[in-house]
Amino acid sequence: MSTSQNANKIAPGLSSKRQLERARVDFASTKTQMLVGAIIICVSCLVAYAQTVLVTFLGQDLIYIQAIADTLHGSFDQVLANPTSILLLDYLVYHTNTLGFHVSNILLTAGCAVVVSLTTLELTGRLGNRNGALSAVWAGLLFSVYPLHAQSVAIVSGRIELIASLFYLLSVFLFLRYRLIEEKQYFALSLIAAALALIISAQSLSLPIVITLLAFHPGRNRFAHHKSARADVTTCSGLYWIMAALSFLLHPLYLGPVDKKTLLLLFFPVNETVISVGKIVPLALTPLICALLVLLLKSQIAKIRLNQTIKTESVENLPTPPSSTITALILAVWLGFAILPLTAHDSHLFLAAAPFSMLIAILSLESGNTANKDAKLLTTCGLVAMSLLYLSWSYLLAINLKPTVDGSLIVENFRRQLINTATINRNLTLTNWPKSHQGVPLIHAAENLKLFVAPPFIDRDLSAGLKVMKEIQPLEESSKNETNKEVNNKIYQWQQAHGLLAELPQTAAAQPFSASTIPWSASSRQFFFNLLKGSEWHLIDSTGEAEQLVQKNTPLICLLHGSARLWAGDKQAILWLNDKIEQPILQPERWILKVKLSADSASSIKLAVRNYADEAKITKLTGKSVGADIFFDLREMDDYLFNGESQQIGIVVAAGEIVSISSVEFVSLKSVGNQ
């Protein structure tokens, strides 16, 4: 707490005795406000991300940790290539305890948020701010709960983004500081931070642009020696450009197009697999609209004030601060460059949140003279909008964190079962593992699986006997080879629906697919009669002489001489085939379904797959047509291939559409390959 410095006063009535004024916290001082604000921001970060501390290693984490472990055993080749060394310190302190890694991540996020806050203070200070640190604190608070931070913070390897952003923001802050008070050491520090940011991540390539823009900010120090503005900007931003140019060697530049989705994400920052964007529209938009209205109101009031000052001709008494429009424009450009993907695989939304929150806070909170009556009103309105936005973003962040936390539980469960199984069976083959959960990568690559059952994550190495079916294609060969060798190798499948690592029967009984032997025509009346029992479909045979009367809106199967005609009513209809397909992963002859249409026409059909017992889960697949045949590669559907339940396949007929089919059969990969 900063105390009053000039407290030495002589108390009345006591002529000789000097008495110190009591120390007190001066809340009017910006410094105090900032300090309190920083603490609030840190607390906000801790609260928001508290649930992530128990998240296990996900995605690329395992590889990074393994690389560090290798380094400590003397193999340095990976460390130099990877940015993993960032985690080295954590590994030395916490070993494989994820808690420590996550605490560091949260602290780094809090650091970023504080720097965002400081940067905002620098920017608003130039607007002749009378409101102290209000907008600055709010910018930091907003940044701390921006919902798209979920994956960067909750996953350990998001660290790279955090550290790069921290240095980036520090560099910007120190530069602004330098521009204000012209002390060279700030400039040097800013350059060092910029260099670090540029080395760590390609996202920092936008830094020189931001620096140049800020150098143009008219609020620069007017007491400095008078140079022409252009020369001034060139000298102070030139070094950043040179460093950025050098860093091209590290990160080859690739300008990608701005994804429409990225733009949408900025305003509706939510994981679409958890909750549909449509559902959160009011939640995400209302606070933003409030902020916008405040901004509009502010501009109108500013106009009135200007009119009043013109009338009263008291213009000269008031200093005219540089327009906040310029600050807003600079921030908007920064935001634009932060969204722009500079390399092929980079989303910069962690960093992009910084200009975004600064922009919102500066625009919606009054930075003029608060003594004015309407200014107070504006500040109140702005505060309401900010609180709304903070709450809405916190809520969305919680939504976005959920898949990571859930995914972590899935991985932990899988890992436990895998270690148990691997301990009992030295040789085992895995056909499936938790790959991702609602957009969160869990165990990305098959290689990572072996890391699970080896040091440093467990104390003994079980990875030797663990085999993974990386691709489905080699299964045929491998299963053949293994029957030749007669190795006692068990096949296990991770059944996500049950959270179970289940053993599969070694040889699946080859059940003939009934439809494969039966043509779809009037000759197989009985087959269709049995198939349609209890379904909504109506069956008629049109090969006879008479006309048939049917209800208009019931789906209909019309048997003809060479084909069966499926006709949906006024709603989409699905014709489920009767086969129960158990463990399709072990039945390579059931991976490709061929639907032969009655004529070579340009029409296409869709296929649905569901769990035999489960009406709700219907996923659709579109096939590739070759002449009158349409081939459906069922391997594209994880639901079909890896789910422990028995599966059923159906043909989808859209409302009012007609599909004429001659036959439906499973064909082998080889026969498809020949075609």
Next chain:
Amino acid sequence: MNVTPQIATPPFSAEPIESSSRLFTALAIGAIVLVNLFTFRHSFGGYFLADDFVHVDYLYHAIDQNFMPLLANFWGNWMQAQGTTFYRPLISLSLALDYLISGPDPLAYHISNWLYQTAASCLMFLLAGQIGERFRPGEKNLNRSLALACGIIFSVYPLHCEVVNWVIARVDSIALVFCLVSFWLYLKSTQKKDSLAYKLSLVAFIFGLMSKEMAVTLPPTLLLLNLLSSKTTTKDIKQRLLSSFNETMHFWVILIAYLLFRLAVLGTISGGYEGSVGQGLSNSLAKRWLDGSLLRILFPFNIDVFGSKHSLSVQLKAVYMAMLVNFAAALLIAKSKSTTLRGLLFAIGWLVLALLPTYQVWNLTPALQGSRFIYYGTAPIALIFAWLLFPVEARNWPILSSLRLAAAGWFSVILLVITSGNNQPWNHAMREVSRFRAAVAEQALALKTGQSLCLLNVPHTYRGAHMLYNAATMSVLLSRPLTKEAIYNRVVSFEPATFGDPDLINISRWRSKTNSGSRLFRWDRNSMTLEPLVFAPEKSAGIKLSKVDLDNETKSISRELTLNAQNPDFIDVLLEPRQVTQYPEAVITLTALAPSNQKCQFSQALNLAESSTEPSVKQEQKQSHLRFDVSEHKQWLALGQINQIVLSVEGLNQGTAQGEKLHIKGIESGSLNGQRPTIECDNKTLIEDGDGICRPHGKMPSFNYDGTMVPGAVSVYVEVSKPNSWFEHYTGSFRATAKSPEAQFSHTLGKLKGNGVPITFTGVKGPGFFQMRLAALDQEGRVIGYFSDPLNFQL
């Protein structure tokens, strides 16, 4: 931190205000350009559509002739065309400019189309500022908001898709640009007494008149502005009218000179479309204006994209309500109510003036086809909206001002979203035409010598976007310069010669063309590929289906058939005469299914059924038949083979008890062979081209006819249409049983069969497209059976 930099405050003199307004103008125009770029970004990669082909061909040939045809446009009918009378020489010049830049590559044309739209938007911004200044001088902020809102609303107005995406629809944007320039310069000249600006304004007006007839509305608009604007102070109406007239005198003089010139070179003042197209337009005049098309200006949703009811229309309604409330509130607080009202009145008056010249051609369909006719009108519409948003300065109501800005922004966003949707059909249509051309070229080049390519289902429109209307446009698409090798002579198409129902086909011509070694294809619009047509293998006999009782809830599905789609001419549904009179409004739908998953549907009301008139039949055995003329429809022919027929009925139990059934006595197919005579060109002096139009090769073009196959015929009746008129336009069908009142000439020929009969005997004189058809007459001179399919020729 506590530094308060001392910046020299600018003295409030004229100079900085001037420069600040210049900065504002530059920023606003930049914003408008960006908005236009964003809105129409997909149109740059487009292609040519419909009438564009005529113009590309025209330019291709005009450049061969040292541009003489382009110059001829200045003293004659536009493009020396038949069937239309327009005076638009500048349009062809603008197209020629694009042609010189990029040849037949559509990119330059689309860039210039975009430029005209953008220029019009920027001019709307400038003009609205001037109009605002004229009505309420000195209200700088308010007029700025008005101008910017007007410019942005015009940029994103959803009725502009046709004009921007369709190359030739630039007629409207160019005319508007010139008129706006003229209008703006006129206002500038009156404000600053600048005679140069005034002269330039007159020149721009002349250019506008040379672009499109719409420009004639400018002088009345200026007059209206002068009448209403606050500068004219006299109360006396007559006085005001006179002084306003005086101020716009030169414009009126130019207008009258233009009309006289037009009369001299075109022979008409009004002009427009001629023939049965023009006639059709005048007949449907009231319908086209009153079918809700005016409401579509306010709710410009393409029904094929957005459906009949879209959630955005609620938002639009809310914005409109807000605008009206805002305007009403403004009227209450305004000091000078009359200024506020007069500004709005002017904008509305301008809109009415802009709509007047389109009275003849106005046709804004639910799919927003024809939105080019309102392009000129969107300028006043944008002004109306902007005026409703910013009627008076709300100095003491900052919240109101904020809400106004928010409403303007929201309105623009809604319009932008709608425009994006409305653009989509155009982008699709351009892609499809381009693919169609490539596919046809590929198939045509693979033909053996002597083979020809018969095409069905040429893409006609897509959700309101024009594509290939007729044979003429297709011929350009498949010739140089758009296709490297001229392949059009190998392609036989069955499209209307100029305009018309794209589904109708002259079946006689189809049968004669497809007999000899030609390859038959249909264009599949879903997959955008050419699919071969497969007809039923044997010449299967007709169909005869037994009786069935239908109600509203059921449909009757036939047994499996093998019916060649080329063979039957009609399908009769046999009914009881009692039920025909009982349910005249009930509709029978006939659906034909092909082995491939295609189907086609025909619907007819029961009151169209004919009863058999043979007197020998007893009362209870009498029957009526509802005839479906299937073979004159391409969708039927495109099925190739029909293997099932489905019948259903709707609207049965109106006013009767539930559960009432329609007794259908049977379904029969039949042929018109022996019921109508034939007519054909002689293929020596009159030769039919791939587009189905016969053209003379020699001085005495002649035709052959044969009416001997019609039993009971004693003579043959010949009808010739008026120039550029088509009999099927009046009836919607080729199957006529009665003489047409629209025929230009008719004759009765004594001989039942004739070869080499010269066309000129009928008294037909060119130029133009004509149609000729025959019917057999009996002893009393009554038509027996049907008229023949027509013979089309161009003189």
